[in-house]
Amino acid sequence: MASLDFDALKTESYDPDLYRADAVVEPLSGFDAVDSAKLEQYRTLGFLSVANAYPPEMVRGFIEAMQDLILMDLPPGVHLQFESAAKGKVEHVPREERLDFVRKFMAFYHLDPRLIAMAEHPPVLEAVGRLLGAEPEVFQDMALLKPPGIGREKPWHQDHAYFNLPAGTPVVGVWIALDEATTENGCMVFLPGGHHDGPLPHWNRRDWQICDSDILERSGKVACPLPSGGCLIFDGLTPHGTATNTSNTRRRAVQFHYIPKGTPRITTEERMALFGNEGRDVTC
Numbered sequence: 001m002a003s004l005d006f007d008a009l010k011t012e013s014y015d016p017d018l019y020r021a022d023a024v025v026e027p028l029s030g031f032d033a034v035d036s037a038k039l040e041q042y043r044t045l046g047f048l049s050v051a052n053a054y055p056p057e058m059v060r061g062f063i064e065a066m067q068d069l070i071l072m073d074l075p076p077g078v079h080l081q082f083e084s085a086a087k088g089k090v091e092h093v094p095r096e097e098r099l100d101f102v103r104k105f106m107a108f109y110h111l112d113p114r115l116i117a118m119a120e121h122p123p124v125l126e127a128v129g130r131l132l133g134a135e136p137e138v139f140q141d142m143a144l145l146k147p148p149g150i151g152r153e154k155p156w157h158q159d160h161a162y163f164n165l166p167a168g169t170p171v172v173g174v175w176i177a178l179d180e181a182t183t184e185n186g187c188m189v190f191l192p193g194g195h196h197d198g199p200l201p202h203w204n205r206r207d208w209q210i211c212d213s214d215i216l217e218r219s220g221k222v223a224c225p226l227p228s229g230g231c232l233i234f235d236g237l238t239p240h241g242t243a244t245n246t247s248n249t250r251r252r253a254v255q256f257h258y259i260p261k262g263t264p265r266i267t268t269e270e271r272m273a274l275f276g277n278e279g280r281d282v283t284c
């Protein structure tokens with residue numbers, strides 16, 4: 001059996017105020033509700049929340065296909081990572097019981113038509129194309145499964161800080177709730193309008209993240225609970241984070257990041273000049 005990969009970052013405690021939101025966002029219902037005014041709202045706030053975005057049978061098909069893959073021997077390039085809290089346990093359970101220890105599953109959607117259908121769901125691609133002002137291309141697919149009781153926090157960050165893409169590249173993230181996401185199991189929390197501040201310095205703290213104090217001093221954070229099949233569409237510069245799943249419910253989600261087709265790549269050094277903290281007059 002191939003050796004299992006564990007999250008290198010330990011679960012650490014954090015200030016619960018980081019995820020205490022001033023408001024809860026009511027999602028739109030269905031892509032028909034995403035009209036020009038709503039796309040304009042995306043530009044102002046940096047995100048949109050849409051319930052009933054993917055049909056229930058598509059979500060079920062996605063979960064089944066993803067689980068089938070997780071239980072298989074994976075081809076090179078696909079990345080399966082377990083929660084660090086699962087170390088010493090997951091190695092000893094039968095394969096089928098591994099699912100609730102998975103933290104991250106990445107670069108897998110091309111392996112099954114049920115997964116591709118989700119990435120290429122026409123109403124989503126249409127909206128993403130309008131937001132990008134270009135033909136979309138999937139840049140990354142990643143499921144974060146935040147298992148009950150152990151799914152760790154994803155500290156505040158901007159997604160572009162992880163991507164070697166030129167400054168100013170429009171990046172649209174689509175985060176899909178496979179299970180219901182609630183404030184108890186680690187739904188998304190956004191800082192509306194934060195994308196207008198451009199690239200923020202990130203630090204190696206509990207993760208590659210925005211400094212906690214920079215987030216704690218900002219008011220207006222919003223929580224985005226969603227039913228299964230709902231999605232969040234957000235700008236690659238919108239600050240966001242999710243709390244630890246301390247509940248006994250699953251909070252599986254998958255995200256696709258879309259960029260304009262043909263966007264060039266930059267080096268990690270160039271990315272660090274944009275999102276790193278060195279050489280800047282900043283502290284954390």
Ligand SMILES: O=C(O)CCC(=O)C(=O)O
Pocket residue numbers: 144146154159186240241242253
């Ligand atoms: O699914 C989550 O908990 C947040 C994931 C996220 O923001 C990311 O991986 O960039």
Ligand SMILES: [Fe+2]
Pocket residue numbers: 157158159240
């Ligand atoms: Fe993110």
